[in-house]
Structures are given as structure tokens and as C-alpha cells.
Amino acid sequence: MKRVWVCGCVSVWAAFAACAADIELHGFGEYRYGERVEDQSLEGYRSLNELRLQGDALWYHDLFTVQLKGALIYDDVTAQRDDVDLETGEGFFDLRQANILVSPLSWMDLKVGRQVLTWGTGDLVFINDLFPKDWQSFFLGRDDEYLKVPSDALFVSVFPEFVNIDVAYTPRFDADRHITGERLSYWNGQAVVGQESVLLTDRPDDWFEDDEVAVRVYRTMGAFELALYGYHGYWKSPGGMDPDTGQWLFPGLAVYGASARGPLGNGIVYVETGYYDSFDDREGCDPFINNSEVRLLLGYEREIATDLTMGVQYFVERMLDHDEHVAALESKMAPTDTVRDEDRHTVTLRLTYLAMNQNLVLSCFARYSPNEDDGYVKPTATYKISDRWQATLGGSIFFGDDEHTFLSQFRDNNNVNGSVRFSF
Amino acid sequence: MRIVLITGLAIGSLAASVMGQELDANAIVEKANRASYYAGKDGSAKVKMVMSDGRTREFAILRRNADEGMGQKFYVYFTAPADVRKMAYLVHKRPGGNDDRWLFLPALNLVKRIAPGDKRTSFVGSDFLYEDVSGRGLEEDTHELVETTETQYVIKNTPKDPGSVEFSSYTVWIDKESFLPRKAEYLDKNGTLSRRVVADKVETVQGYPTVVESYVEDLSAGTKTVNTFADVKLDIGLKDRLFTERFLRRPPREVTR
Numbered sequence: 001m002k003r004v005w006v007c008g009c010v011s012v013w014a015a016f017a018a019c020a021a022d023i024e025l026h027g028f029g030e031y032r033y034g035e036r037v038e039d040q041s042l043e044g045y046r047s048l049n050e051l052r053l054q055g056d057a058l059w060y061h062d063l064f065t066v067q068l069k070g071a072l073i074y075d076d077v078t079a080q081r082d083d084v085d086l087e088t089g090e091g092f093f094d095l096r097q098a099n100i101l102v103s104p105l106s107w108m109d110l111k112v113g114r115q116v117l118t119w120g121t122g123d124l125v126f127i128n129d130l131f132p133k134d135w136q137s138f139f140l141g142r143d144d145e146y147l148k149v150p151s152d153a154l155f156v157s158v159f160p161e162f163v164n165i166d167v168a169y170t171p172r173f174d175a176d177r178h179i180t181g182e183r184l185s186y187w188n189g190q191a192v193v194g195q196e197s198v199l200l201t202d203r204p205d206d207w208f209e210d211d212e213v214a215v216r217v218y219r220t221m222g223a224f225e226l227a228l229y230g231y232h233g234y235w236k237s238p239g240g241m242d243p244d245t246g247q248w249l250f251p252g253l254a255v256y257g258a259s260a261r262g263p264l265g266n267g268i269v270y271v272e273t274g275y276y277d278s279f280d281d282r283e284g285c286d287p288f289i290n291n292s293e294v295r296l297l298l299g300y301e302r303e304i305a306t307d308l309t310m311g312v313q314y315f316v317e318r319m320l321d322h323d324e325h326v327a328a329l330e331s332k333m334a335p336t337d338t339v340r341d342e343d344r345h346t347v348t349l350r351l352t353y354l355a356m357n358q359n360l361v362l363s364c365f366a367r368y369s370p371n372e373d374d375g376y377v378k379p380t381a382t383y384k385i386s387d388r389w390q391a392t393l394g395g396s397i398f399f400g401d402d403e404h405t406f407l408s409q410f411r412d413n414n415n416v417n418g419s420v421r422f423s424f
Numbered sequence: 425m426r427i428v429l430i431t432g433l434a435i436g437s438l439a440a441s442v443m444g445q446e447l448d449a450n451a452i453v454e455k456a457n458r459a460s461y462y463a464g465k466d467g468s469a470k471v472k473m474v475m476s477d478g479r480t481r482e483f484a485i486l487r488r489n490a491d492e493g494m495g496q497k498f499y500v501y502f503t504a505p506a507d508v509r510k511m512a513y514l515v516h517k518r519p520g521g522n523d524d525r526w527l528f529l530p531a532l533n534l535v536k537r538i539a540p541g542d543k544r545t546s547f548v549g550s551d552f553l554y555e556d557v558s559g560r561g562l563e564e565d566t567h568e569l570v571e572t573t574e575t576q577y578v579i580k581n582t583p584k585d586p587g588s589v590e591f592s593s594y595t596v597w598i599d600k601e602s603f604l605p606r607k608a609e610y611l612d613k614n615g616t617l618s619r620r621v622v623a624d625k626v627e628t629v630q631g632y633p634t635v636v637e638s639y640v641e642d643l644s645a646g647t648k649t650v651n652t653f654a655d656v657k658l659d660i661g662l663k664d665r666l667f668t669e670r671f672l673r674r675p676p677r678e679v680t681r
């Protein structure tokens with residue numbers, strides 16, 4: 001597969017070179033450094049120490065648009081520096097985009113290849129956006145761009161008169177670049193572990209068999225945007241475990257949801273909901289597979305003072321077979337004291353302040369779960385020194401009392417980080 | 425009876441002349457608004473902003489007037505510098521209400537809805553304000569014709585809700601012939617001249633007098649932004665469907681050429 005990609009890239013580059021006049025070439029070089037501020041016994045004290053050279057080529061043509069974007073990385077912290085894995089992003093090269101967009105009909109767009117896909121309404125809360133995410137990058141403090149993992153997909157959009165329809169077909173399951181213990185320590189069901197206990201997964205990886213389909217049907221009514229969503233594939237991060245092998249699994253998942261977004265008062269209000277059908281264990285009697293869930297998000301954003309914007313969200317995830325799950329664990333003599341509550345409530349707050357003619361952006365995202373009594377704070381400051389130079393300072397701070405809850409398990413990974421970027 | 429009639433007529437004509445003057449000021453700003461923001465049915469331009477510290481903003485802009493009424497749609501596609509390149513910005517302007525605004529962030533492939541903001545804040549970090557670019561609602565000020573020179577009308581504008589803006593009043597010099605505003609000067613709450621917007625180069629494009637260079641000076645901060653418009657085209661037949669989420673995610677050829 002790697003060879004196919006390399007050949008593809010080379011031929012696209014050759015085509016680019018042939019028509020150099022119509023092509024935009026840009027990119028940046030960046031150095032990023034981060035250090036852990038808490039216990040450093042499970043991972044090293046350096047959370048980040050990397051150089052990145054990212055290139056972005058765009059070819060606009062009347063008949064198509066081709067995009068190619070990739071990064072050469074020297075990552076001083078990782079152990080896997082030499083082996084390039086385009087699926088997991090490991091190694092010295094990360095291919096972010098390699099796609100072609102065509103419009104065969106005036107009411108149809110087709111985009112084929114490696115692309116970043118996003119939809120839905122939440123701010124760092126995703127219900128119907130089941131495209132892969134890189135939580136590791138995000139918590140380590142890399143740029144927000146890297147939270148989204150590219151998908152190798154066919155994306156078809158049709159725009160008939162009354163609705164718009166998007167269909168994303170991913171022929172081979174694209175999992176999240178989830179936390180594994182290699183770079184960030186986590187709760188493995190018994191203890192918080194790190195590099196000495198890297199999570200092993202059994203990922204569905206057969207082409208055209210272990211595939212994913214995501215659909216969105218949307219339209220606007222007045223100033224409101226309404227959407228329906230569907231997804232058929234797998235839990236994107238490990239959502240189950242094989243007790244015999246100890247390997248983590250990606251059980252089957254279907255999601256059906258809806259969202260609405262529009263103006264309210266002097267702000268933007270949105271609501272999104274989804275039913276998560278964990279169809280490999282619909283009754284909830286397998287204690288090692290995620291329950292089905294219902295998720296609901298309410299959000300509101302508005303400017304509260306000049307150049308100061310506030311966004312608040314309430315998010316709830318309800319397990320649909322909590323009692324069965326606890327009973328199943330008991331029947332296996334497994335501990336039940338670390339089972340999560342039936343409902344996990346979360347509130348988030350984001351404040352963004354633009355200062356110095358918008359050259360300094362101060363942003364703070366905070367997330368807190370009142371029933372798990374844990375949370376996460378991510379402050380960032382971005383300063384645009386000039387059109388070419390930019391510097392950032394940021395942090396990732398997890399807090400909570402218990403080792404096993406959703407966010408508190410990452411406490412040892414609390415870090416501060418900074419970067420300098422030169423764009424061309 | 426005759427007296428009543430005559431008196432009636434007299435009062436009527438007096439009222440008409442007072443009304444006539446008021447109507448003049450309002451008619452002038454109405455025409456100026458149309459000349460500066462509504463030329464043609466639609467249009468496109470490439471814009472470059474240069475700020476006094478050397479920073480730049482370059483973008484292509486598309487505009488389409490609503491078939492009826494004063495509504496408008498704008499599409500802005502940024503080409504430089506790097507931190508905003510490929511971002512796209514969509515505005516559905518609703519006169520008298522809050523504009524609907526969306527921002528497309530290409531790295532995340534994310535279409536973000538933007539909360540209606542203070543319209544008197546900086547447009548993309550320049551000295552231009554959002555309202556300078558999209559136009560200020562005529563109904564938000566009272567307009568007074570303070571002087572008529574040989575070539576220009578001078579209109580003083582006083583906000584009806586002084587608490588909502590940073591200025592106490594502003595004066596606009598409008599060309600009699602083209603109805604294009606050529607200069608606007610803003611007085612702050614102390615009555616000191618604090619801000620100046622000047623349309624210093626005007627060319628006729630397809631029969632429409634069009635500003636091709638303007639600048640704004642923030643006199644209290646001592647900064648300046650120069651705005652140049654290139655490739656101005658009018659009445660190019662832009663379709664309404666360009667101003668939708670589809671084309672936020674995949675910029676149309678009209679802005680990528």
C-alpha cells in the first residue's frame with residue numbers, strides 16, 4: 001500500500017511540475033517544544049521536541065482541483081522515527097492531503113483521495129463527526145490542525161433543489177490516532193500506565209470489508225441550518241477489549257443523529273444529538289464492549305465585549321444498558337467500582353480575546369464534568385510577529401480526584417508547550 | 425375660508441421646504457450608499473490591504489445584491505498571508521438586523537458560524553472596521569446636509585444610539601456627480617478628530633464610478649491601512665448558489681483564478 005501512495009505522490013508531483021504556472025506552493029517550518037509538569041515516571045519529561053517542514057501544493061484548474069499536503073518531521077521524543085506509517089502518522093513523513101476534486105455535474109462534487117473531513121456543530125465535542133481525530137497531538141499541544149486525521153475516502157456531494165447530501169465512503173476503517181501509552185499515560189482498566197504498557201489493538205483493516213459510510217443531509221431554513229446524519233462503521237477509538245488476548249478492539253458502531261444551528265439574540269445557538277448503536281453488543285451484556293449511547297449537545301456562543309467571545313456548551317452521554325453492564329461485570333467477578341456513571345455530564349467554556357489588532361489571540365478552553373468531578377483546561381496564546389513569523393504558548397492541564405475517570409486519567413500528562421513557525 | 429386656505433397652503437409649502445431639505449440629506453446618503461456598496465447587480469475584485477506595520481491581507485471578494493430589497497451576499501477568499509490563506513468568509517447581509525456570517529477553516533475543513541459581533545471592530549486586523557467594509561445602516565444615524573460646495577455635499581451624521589458606537593458624529597464628503605463618498609471624518613466622544621477614511625482613487629469601471637484605492641487613518645493610534653482594489657468587474661452574472669456552504673468548502677473559480 002505504501003508503494004501505491006509513493007507512486008501516486010510522485011506522479012502527481014510530476015503533473016504539478018508540468019503545469020507549474022497554475023500552481024500555488026506554500027508551507028511552513030516549525031519548531032515545537034513541550035514539557036511535562038507532573039509525575040514523569042511513566043513518560044519522559046519532554047512531551048514534544050520536534051521540527052516540522054510542511055508543504056502544501058494546490059492546483060486550481062477549470063476542470064479540477066488537486067491538493068497535496070505533507071510534512072517532514074524530525075520528532076526527537078518518539079521511538080518510531082524511521083518507519084513511516086501513513087495510517088498512524090508515525091515516522092518522518094505525514095501525508096495530510098492528496099486528493100482531486102471534480103464537479104462532473106453542476107449539482108455534484110466528487111473528491112477522491114486523502115482528505116480531512118469535518119461536519120457537525122460542537123466545539124471540541126463531536127457527536128456526528130465520526131471522522132478520525134488525533135487526540136494524542138491535541139493533548140500534547142500541537143496545532144489544532146492536527147486534531148483532524150485525514151481519511152482515505154471518496155466524498156460525494158450532491159446539491160439538488162431542496163437539500164444537500166454528502167456521502168463519505170472510507171473503504172478501509174480509519175481509526176482515531178488515539179492515546180496508546182507511548183506518548184501519553186492512560187487508565188488501562190486497572191491502573192494508570194505509560195510506555196511500559198503500550199496499548200495493543202486489533203484494528204479492522206480489510207479493504208472494502210472493514211469500511212465506513214457517513215452521510216449528511218442538510219439544508220438551511222431562514223437563518224437556521226438543519227442537518228441529519230448517519231454513520232456505519234466502528235468505534236473510532238478502542239471501545240472494547242478481548243479478555244483472552246488483552247487486545248483492545250474497535251467494535252461495530254452505527255450512529256443516527258441531527259443538528260440545528262442558527263442565530264438567537266446576539267449569538268449563535270446550536271443543538272446536536274446522536275444515537276450510538278453499539279451493534280456488536282446491543283443488549284449490553286458483554287462487559288468488554290461499549291454500551292449503546294444517546295448523546296446530546298447544547299451550545300451557545302456570543303460576543304460578550306468588544307473582541308471577546310464566549311462559548312458555552314452542555315454535553316451529556318447516556319449509557320443505554322448501564323445496569324446490564326454492571327451485572328455482566330459482576331458475573332465475571334470484575335471490579336465495578338470504576339464503572340462510569342450512566343450519564344456523563346460535561347460543561348465547556350471557551351473564551352477568545354483578540355488583542356493588538358488581532359495579532360495576539362488569547363484563547364482558553366475548559367471542560368468540566370460535574371458527576372465525574374474531573375476536567376481539562378487548554379489555554380493558548382498565539383502571536384503573529386509578522387506576516388511570516390508566528391509564535392505560540394500553550395498548556396494542557398487535566399484535573400480530577402480519581403485515576404480512572406475520562407479526563408482525570410491523563411493528569412500525569414499535564415504539560416506546557418510553545419512553538420515558532422516561519423511560513424512561506 | 426380663504427384665509428384658512430391661504431394659511432393652509434403657506435404652512436404646507438413651509439413644511440414642504442423643510443421636508444425638502446431633510447429629504448435631500450436622506451436622499452443624498454441613500455444615493456451614496458447605493459453608489460458605494462451596490463454598483464451593478466454583482467461584482468468581484470481583488471483586494472490588498474497594507475497596514476502601517478507592513479502586515480498585509482490579500483483576498484478576492486464577490487458580491488451579489490438581492491434581487492429585491494437591500495440584502496446582499498459577500499464571499500471573501502483570502503490568499504495571503506499564510507495564517508489566513510485559503511480561509512473563506514461568507515456574509516449574508518440583512519439590513520436592519522444581524523448579518524449571518526460563516527468562516528471556513530481549511531486545515532480543519534470546518535465551516536464555523538460566527539456570532540454577530542460588534543460591527544465597529546477591526547476587519548481582519550486592519551484599521552478598517554467591519555462596518556466600513558459592509559456598510560453602516562442608514563437608519564442608525566440622523567443625517568444633516570451642512571454644506572454644499574461646488575463639487576460635493578457635506579453631510580453630518582449623528583448616531584441615534586450614541587452608546588453603541590465609539591464616535592460622537594462623523595462628516596462625509598460626497599461627490600455631487602458620482603455620489604461616491606470621498607472622505608469621512610469621525611469625531612470621538614470628546615469632539616476630537618480621531619479617524620479618517622479617504623477614497624483617494626476613483627476610476628470608472630463599466631460605467632460605474634468605482635473606488636480603486638482608499639485608506640483609513642486611526643489618528644489616535646497613529647496607524648494607517650491602505651486598501652487597493654484590482655480586477656474590479658461588475659455585472660458578471662454571479663449565481664446565488666455561490667454564496668453557500670458548498671462553495672465555502674471548495675472555493676469557486678471566480679476567486680481562485
